[in-house]
Amino acid sequence: MKKSQLHNINETGFTTPDSYFDTFDQRLLKKLEVQKEMASMSDPGYIVPENYFEDFDARLQARLKNEEKPKVISLISWRNTAYISGVAAILVLMLTVFFRPNDPLSINQVETASIEDYLNNENLNIDDIASLLNEDDLNFDNFVSNTLTEESLENYLLNNASIEDLIFGK
Template identity: 35%
Template sequence: MSDKLKNIKNPGFKIPNNYFEGIEDAVLSQIKLKSIEGSGFKVPDGYFESLEDTVINKISKNENTKVINLFTRRNLLYVSSIAATILLLFNLSVFNKKSVSFETLETASLESYIMNQYIDSYDMASLLTNEDIIEENFIEHNFSEENMENYILNNIDMEGFFSE
């Protein structure tokens, strides 16, 4: 900004004395003087009597209307493709359900499930019947010393057994 604009003390606009005190009365008196009679809208004479005939004449002149056929080849292709898609999705989801049993499970996925779900010995024991738990059933299995050593060396952390 220039220095001239910073130092202006008189804005240049003047309002008459008591202007805002009497403005409301002056505006209301002008409105009362110029009061409007009626709504300001005029309807031609006989307008409502002839309105119906005028509308019917304009409608009857346009007898040639454009007819759009709903069953076009294009619409038929759209509808049939949507129906085929829905039918295909229904068939894929309903008829391709395979039965799941222990024979169809992969050993690796079963092992990873057991390892990641933190199943303890009580949970495993709840799945076994009394016949499975009997000691005689465990004795039937032949465990060689070599297999036991390999299992212990490969799967058991030995650091916890030895203390310094």
């Protein structure tokens, strides 16, 4: 309803049933008589034995102890689970042992980037690398015999170095 139409309302909106107030007095008096009768009763009808609440906890505990617990049947047997996992482990082991590829892994199959990444991330020092090499690997002739020609040096610098590196001398 709009605010401008509120001054036109003539009734409250509350209604009572027909002949409600004709019998109201009789119903009120009847209800009051019932309440007087209830108030005059000295015994409400509920009797609690003497000392009932004093030993209630002890009786409840004794009753709960005597109560039989139902038998619980486990849906998953741990023995069956152990057998199944053992069989699965044996199958996986058999598959890896008997059905492996025949070609052995060689150093050529490993990517150079993987080896460089491993060496960079392992924080190896010179002593660790030296312990892996023997005297034949550290022979002086291996280092001296490698000579660089001007062409190979020039090709390397053209392919792998940028102008900024050469200018700033990084």
